[in-house]
Amino acid sequence: MNWPFAPLHSVCRPRQWPTIPKSKLTDKGYAVYGANGIIGYYSEYNHETPTLLITCRGATCGSINVCDSKSYVTGNAMALDDLDTSKVTLEFLGHYLKNFDFHGIITGVAQPQITAQSLKRLNVPLPPLAEQKRIAGILDTADALRTKRREALAQLDQLLQSTFLDLFGDPVTNPKGWEKQALNEWLENIDSGWSPKCEQRSVTDKEWGVLKLGAITWCVYDESENKALPAALSPRPKLEVKRGDILFARKNTHELVAAAAYVYDTRPKLMLPDLIFRLRLKADCEVEKLFLWQLLIEPHQRSSIQKLAGGAAGSMPNISKAKLKGVELIKPPLTLQQKFARIVESVERQKARHRAHLAELDTLFASLQHRAFTGQL
Known part of the structure; x- marks a missing residue:
């Protein structure tokens, strides 16, 4: 080139x-x-x-x-x-x-x-304008396929949001008059994580690692967002992320703080970082995990929680355990929560298929990008 x-x-x-x-x-x-x-x-x-x-x-x-x-x-x-x-x-x-x-x-x-x-x-790089336009045209076409897949995912997200509102109403204004309780009444504990200085790479098959904040930034669990734990440090098994966990971003930018994700599945030996809480529910709290996850990321509810974030000037806003525990949330009947949870599971299965197809398109697009900017396209 x-x-x-x-x-x-x-x-x-x-x-x-x-x-x-x-x-x-x-x-x-x-x-x-x-x-x-x-x-x-x-x-x-x-x-x-x-x-x-x-x-x-x-x-x-x-x-x-x-x-x-x-x-x-x-x-x-x-x-x-x-x-x-x-x-x-x-x-x-x-x-x-x-x-x-x-x-x-x-x-x-x-x-x-x-x-x-x-x-x-x-x-x-500044190749001739005609070459720039040719390369951009190829990449635009490939990127359009990824955009369509993302739009399908967004439509499924909108379906979940509209279904939530149909069943439960706005969780902040609570027009259906559901009972409200402080989150703390549902919790056995809020687990804090650990952020040692890690390797600047992801884990291999047998290594322990620590999740990065990006693992839940978009309210979907992404196990690939991790860093390998140095061999000289001992892991903390109690912080290992497990299937069924609800994770909550306590610290991030104002737009991204208070993200929450449900762990459908995960590889072993990945630990919580200190920027992410794990919400552990009481066995008898009568709250469906999938309902709680969707409640926390419902736009009005999340915006309300984001307002609790504080911090020094120049630092990322942080939500303390005490403030999070005090958040009052609607508590509809368990049977209605379970009905909604079944809908969530169905929609999430469809989203999983779309994400798999999107991953294939992402791989193709990355290959095209590499070839484009190494003069091979």
Whole structure:
């Protein structure tokens, strides 16, 4: 591959714009983009045309998005403003950055971040524009197949949410008048995890490892998000994640904190990190685990729990055990919870099939990306 490379700063102007307080976001107006996409709407916009965005704070640092025309981009995303389209197309650069490993660009420990200064170390390829368009076209076609599979998954998620609301109503306003109880009344314990300094790789078959926060960031358990425990450290078997566990992200960005996931299955020897709680229910609490999981991730309920997060300036917000235990939740009859749990199981089986197909498409897309940016496509 004989493509020339140039500093990212030579083809655009990376910038972080002022962040809008949540209290000023509205339900209509111009879309507001945070770290991971649209977070609300506002009366003004700061980007006239679609612009590449790099998530620059939190666990998803380095993720790539594109804002719509007439959007407001907040400081949780680095906007690649003033793109020089005589040198590079937005589509080609977007695909290249999605394939780029940002680990050498990300700074910070407690709060990972990408700065305009750190992006000065990033060089990008500049093949002829016709070649850029050809490569982007191939990758766009392959990516469209993945998008359709994700849309199918999103529709199934929406089906679960609408079914939940039909059966139980809004869990925060509680229009059906269900009994409410503090979460603590249902719990035997909230287990805390452990985050030793681990290897910068995933576990092999026989090793112990520790989950990364990404294992539950999207409210679906992902065992592949882990780091291997160093051989010099002894594992803590009591922290091993088991089938049937309910996991809860106590710390993350404001948009991602309070994620919850149900563990349908897992490989052995994976332990909880200290950023994730395990909620252990009492045997006689008359609460279905699948109902509790869906209740915690119901958008209004989760938003209510997210408001409990606090922390020092510059750090990721954290939800304490005491505050989480005090959350009041609806408690419909067990028979209704069980009915809903059966629906959840059916939908989750369909989602599992879609995720398997999506994984195959992801593998294909990764191969195409590799070939594209090594001059083999």
